[in-house]
Amino acid sequence: MTSSPDCNQPAGQAEALLAHLRRLTDLDAPTGFEEPVLRYMSEQLGSFCEQVEHDVRGNVYASLAGTTADALRIMITAHADEIGFLVTSVLADGFLRFTRLGHPTEMVLPGQRVRVHTASGSLEGVIGVKPGHVLAASEARTVPPVSEQYIDIGATSQAEAVEWGIEPGTPVTFHGPLTATAHPQRYFGKAVDNRAGCACLLELAKRLRQKRPEAHLEFVVVVEEEIGLRGAEVATRRVQPDVVIAIDTVPSGGTPDLRPDELPWQIGGGPLLKVRETKGLSTHGPLRNLFRRVADEQGIPYQLIVDTAGITDATSAQQASGDVAAMTIGLARRYSHSAAELFDLRDVSAIVDLIAHTCGAIASRDQLLRT
Structure with a gap:
């Protein structure tokens, strides 16, 4: 994996992500009461996507057609709810x-x-x-x-x-407003899990509208992740994607109360590529390898992780369809499920870069076959 701390990001991307994060973390939307975030995401996605729909469960679907009519369908998802x-x-x-x-x-x-x-x-x-x-x-x-x-x-x-x-x-x-630390890239606040993922969805929709991949894209904001990954299962059955990319946050190491081997990934080290989740997803090997190749080609730092305590929407999405390649892209954050979850903004921006470039590299089902 590459260890470069910086990558070539579009001008203003970090500022746009931070602005969305400030607004999104200021909204209060616990599981079952996600409406404030759903409304904000629906309005913002409508600025970039061709169609925005909702299901009765609460999930928001925003579509962006690819450049090739019979191309694969990629579902990129983040959950709206907070604990x-x-x-x-x-x-x-x-x-x-x-x-x-x-x-x-x-x-x-x-x-x-x-x-x-x-x-x-x-x-x-x-x-x-x-x-x-x-x-x-x-x-x-x-x-x-x-x-x-x-x-x-x-x-x-x-x-x-x-x-x-x-x-x-x-x-x-x-009550935990987004707060800047003395480090220019590090912030903490409540509901970083998973408003960071929602902010990434918005920036991805904006960026991929300007430079469309062959694949058709479905940006999905799902509900009820924190009580059993429920919204993503419903969404996957509706969309029937070929590829699912779930963006979520992951507990990180690097603090004095953890051994270096307990959670051997840290904030500021780049996106997290999950190999396996405890009691959950075993990520699709060809898709994971594609993400790694793209990261290396683009000089995007990343960290491979195994057996985190939590599971993500990629798990329920993978099980909802027997014909989908699923992958989790994680944001390392400290102090999980508290009012002061701490993260590095460079990691958030790198997630956008990595997913945007990888969507452009997905061209056929042959790339996804495990043979």
């Missing part, structure tokens, strides 16, 4: 009990700022934490189970919280 919470009950004194939506990292919850989304607007809140002054030694070393935690929105009574629009099933998200 979050659901209110389960309102206590007599106005505090909110809640449950997880997806898999937010439980150890970071106490003291975390959140936003509670009612039908009439969002309310600021905090997940309560017992004062350190009165914690027993054993309590100070443990995180209470989610069933014992609560959200404080400043309400003084159950009636007041209900009057503000709180009811069972009200969604909650982390």
Whole structure:
């Protein structure tokens, strides 16, 4: 693999990606409540694609015809949803009990700022934490189970919280604005998983409209990834693609609390090419090799990864069709499923470059055959 830190990116690509990321991460769209992101993506994709459609499940489909009528069909996908919470009950004194939506990292919850989304607007809140002054030694070393935690929105009574629009099933998200670090390319915030993938979809649609490949393209924004890769399965059955490229984020190493061999890929090292997912995808070998060849030809850095803890939409897409080549392109990010997922913008831009060039190199089914 190449180790070059830079590649030839179109002027303004990084700036455009960052602008989309700021807007997308500012939107609150937990699983089952993805409408804000779906609306934004539908509007933006409509500027570049010939047709934008929606299914009842919520998936957004944006089509861009290739230059050859009988060419292959490539589906490029990213999920709209973020992890979050659901209110389960309102206590007599106005505090909110809640449950997880997806898999937010439980150890970071106490003291975390959140936003509670009612039908009439969002309310600021905090997940309560017992004062350190009165914690027993054993309590100070443990995180209470989610069933014992609560959200404080400043309400003084159950009636007041209900009057503000709180009811069972009200969604909650982390409060974590996209924030620049002192490093000019590194940012952190909530919902980087997978608004980074959504931003890549928009830039890919813009770029491939200007320089169309032979293949027909379907840019698909899917729902319900965080609770079982559900939207992508529905989308694949509808599109019937020859190739699926799923863009998602992946936990990275490089921090003091991980051994160098635990997650031996890092932010800033380029796109992640998955070889296998634990309990999930075994990526299509010829397609993976094509991505590697294109990366080497274009001087795009990349990292091969094996057996991450999570799985991606490429897994459900691969199983939904018996005749598809599936691949995951990952963005390394630290502090998974927290309010401060940290990433390197150069990796996001390199993902766009790699996928754009590879789409241009896919010309026939013979390239995908495992013989």
